[in-house]
Amino acid sequence: MTFSAVDVITAKRDGGRLSDEQIDWVVAAYTRGDVADEQMSSLAMAILLNGMDTPEIARWTQAMIDSGEVLSFGDLGRPLVDKHSTGGVGDKITLPLAPLVAACGAAVPQLSGRGLGHTGGTLDKLEAIPGWRASLSLEEIAAQLASVGAVICATTPTLAPADRKLYALRDVTGTVESIPLIASSIMSKKIAEGTGGLVLDVKTGSGAFMKTLDRARELAATMVGIGSAHGLATTALVTDMSVPLGRAAGNALEVAESVEVLRGGGPADVVELTVALAREMLALAGITGVDPAEVLASGAAYPVWEAMIAAQGGDPSAALPVASHVETVTADRSGTFVPDALAVGVAAWRLGAGRARKEDAVQAGAGVLLLVDPGDEVTAGQPVLELHTDTPDAVAGARAALDGGLRISAEPTPRPRLLLDEVRA
Structure with a gap:
């Protein structure tokens, strides 16, 4: 059935709901180029302003799935389970989580992306490891899942191509939100x-896409609802991103911190979230009798990490890139250290850890390294963080991003609670 793009746009513009047939047609027509970018941007804006009900969202999701292929890895001898984060500052959780869950008996097919703006990208982090490659064929992904139990790689071009095209359009038309x-x-x-x-x-x-708890809960509930509508067991945790996660924000810096965690150490908040997500993943996979906290603390997940990196051409024992220029930032007064996640993320981005456009290169060694944890007491003049970069001229911009974002509170201010809510089907 063929529709008019203008009729679909005006239906949503006027607050109506789109029929299944309209949704199927407009997504397919846009993917093949029969609906122009300016028409789809108008529809996206109408959706932003007027919303969609639950059946519309489920059908829109299905139409995007139908624009490409659905992967099948066959019988791996392990249950398949995955995790997705909406992104933040210092969010390196995928790196220790995938090998941890694999060490507990599941298979984790983590298809990931690159960073844009102040939020880091998992693939950018792993590409700091000498030799590691992000692009794998479907056969390579399946073989690695069977042999190692975990793979972190770039998404395949045939997976929901409608989404890839629409995402790029939303990014330049103010309809991301x-x-x-x-x-x-x-x-x-x-x-x-x-x-x-x-x-x-x-x-x-502040460092998240969803700035308020209510919006984060709404997004979590919407995604869990989509999962239920499509027969995918889905659980969501709502977590804090007002301060950076861990102490490292930057590609090689975050890999090093992840290795610490996999060896049984690392920052307490990174360990807490890794274990919390692992428990949820194992529950969905039906794996019982295994405590991921014990597995992580024992270092038993580290050999899985080594195998995962080596399977993709990386050398897990190689030295990670180090920035050629490091500057220290000190506390301007005594009190409780409260770093703002967005400020730290923008600083890391300006130092070269992130990109403004998808085609930009990133510096593997660039970023921000916290020397004290959020909520710690500091004294005037004490070093609180380091700025790492290969381009010293970028330091002034990073310091400007941190201006007002490194609050030193006169009152004791504990780190915000990390786990804020959970949403289940």
Whole structure:
């Protein structure tokens, strides 16, 4: 059935709901180029302003899944389970989590992306490891899942191509913030990935995409609802991103911190969130009698990490890149150290750890390294963080980003609670 793009746009513009047939047609027509970018941007804006109901969102998600192929890895001898984070500052959780869950008996097909702006990208972090490659064929992904139990790699071009095209359009038309479009974007790729269970880490706070707890809960509930509608067991945790996660924000810096965690150490907040997400993933996978906290603390997940990195051409024992220029920032007064996640993320981005455009290169060694934890007491003149970069001229911009973002409170200010809520089907 053929529709008019203008009729579909005006239906949503006027607050109506789109029929299944309209949704199927407009997504397919846009993917093949029969609906122009300016028409789809108008529809995206109408969706942003007027929303979608639950059946519309489920159908929109299905239409994007149907634009490509659905992966199937066959019988791996392990249950498949995955995790997705909405992104933040210092969010390196995928790196220790995938090998940990694999060490506990599940298979983790983690198809990941690159960073844009102040939020880091998992692939950028792993590409700091000499030799590691992000692009794998479907046969390589399946073989690695069978042999290692975990793979972190770039998404395949055939997976929800409608989403890839629409995501780029939303990025330049001010329509990124639409919860129906965010939720369907994330879930279409995860459902097409063929996983058997999915745990979502929905961030909220200054360094997150969802700045308020209410918006984060709404996004979490929408995505869990999509999962249920498509037969995918889905759970969401809503977690804090008002301060950076861990002490490192930057590619090689975050890899080094992840290795610490996998060896049984690392920052307490990174360990806490890794274990919390692992428990949810194992529950969805039906794996009982294994305590991921014990497995992580014992270092038993580290050999899985080594095998995962080596399987993708990386050398897990190689030295990580180090920035050529490091500057220290000190506390301007005594009190409680409260670093703002967004300020730290923008500083790391300006130092070269992130990119403004998708085609930009990143510096593997660039970033921000906290020397004290959020909530710690500091004294005037004490070093509180380091700025790492290969381009010293970028330091002034990083310091400007931190201006007002490194609060020293006169009153004791504990680190915000990390786990804020959970949403289940």
